Amino acid sequence: MKLIVLGMMKCNILLLLALFLYVNPLDAQLKYEKEHRIRKTQFPEHALIFIQKNITNAKRLKYYKEIDGSKTQFELKLKKDRLWYNIEFTEEGNFKNIEIEIQNVDVLDESYTQITTYLEQKFSSYKIKKIKQQYSADQEETEILNTAFQNLITPEIKYNLIVRGKKDSNSFEEFNILFNAKGNYISSRKSLPPNYDHTLY
Structure with a gap:
C-alpha cells in the first residue's frame, strides 16, 4: 500500500513539474518591448x-530609448503636416524605419480583412489601439523619407498594430503585431507598460 501511495505521489510531483515548465509555443515566440522617454x-x-x-518643419519632437529583449534601439516621435510619425534608429544611431499613424480606413480592404481574420483567430477579444504604416530601410534613406512624408502606399510597406487582446480566460495584454502589405502576419511582441511620458531617464 505504501508503495502505491509513494508511486502516486511521485507521479503527481512529475506532473506538477511538467505543468510548471510548460511554455505556450505561441507565447515563446513573442518578444517583449519597453520604451522610456529620454533627453x-x-x-x-x-x-x-x-x-x-533630413527632417524639416516638424513639431513636438520626443526622444525614446526602446529595449526589445536583448536589443536596444532609439525612436523619435514627431508631428509633421498634421500627421504623427515615428522614426526608429539602431543602437548606433543608424536609420532603421519610419512609421506614420493611420486609421483603419487607410488600409486596403483586402489587407484589413486578412489582419482582422488573424486577430479573431488569435484572441477571444481584442481592440486595435493604433495602426502605423511602416517604411523600412530597404531603399535609399532620403527616398524612404520622401515616400513616407507623402504617405504613399507601396508594395514594401508593413502595418504595425498595437493591439489590446485577451486569450481565452487570460487577462487583457498589449501586443505589437507586424503584418506585410497584404495583411499577412510577420511577427509579434508583447508590450510592457510604458513609463509616464513626462518621466525622463
Whole structure:
C-alpha cells in the first residue's frame, strides 16, 4: 500500500513539474518591448545629425530609448503636416524605419480583412489601439523619407498594430503585431507598460 501511495505521489510531483515548465509555443515566440522617454542629449549623435539633415518643419519632437529583449534601439516621435510619425534608429544611431499613424480606413480592404481574420483567430477579444504604416530601410534613406512624408502606399510597406487582446480566460495584454502589405502576419511582441511620458531617464 505504501508503495502505491509513494508511486502516486511521485507521479503527481512529475506532473506538477511538467505543468510548471510548460511554455505556450505561441507565447515563446513573442518578444517583449519597453520604451522610456529620454533627453535629446541621450540620443545617438549619428541619429541627431541625420534628423537635422533630413527632417524639416516638424513639431513636438520626443526622444525614446526602446529595449526589445536583448536589443536596444532609439525612436523619435514627431508631428509633421498634421500627421504623427515615428522614426526608429539602431543602437548606433543608424536609420532603421519610419512609421506614420493611420486609421483603419487607410488600409486596403483586402489587407484589413486578412489582419482582422488573424486577430479573431488569435484572441477571444481584442481592440486595435493604433495602426502605423511602416517604411523600412530597404531603399535609399532620403527616398524612404520622401515616400513616407507623402504617405504613399507601396508594395514594401508593413502595418504595425498595437493591439489590446485577451486569450481565452487570460487577462487583457498589449501586443505589437507586424503584418506585410497584404495583411499577412510577420511577427509579434508583447508590450510592457510604458513609463509616464513626462518621466525622463
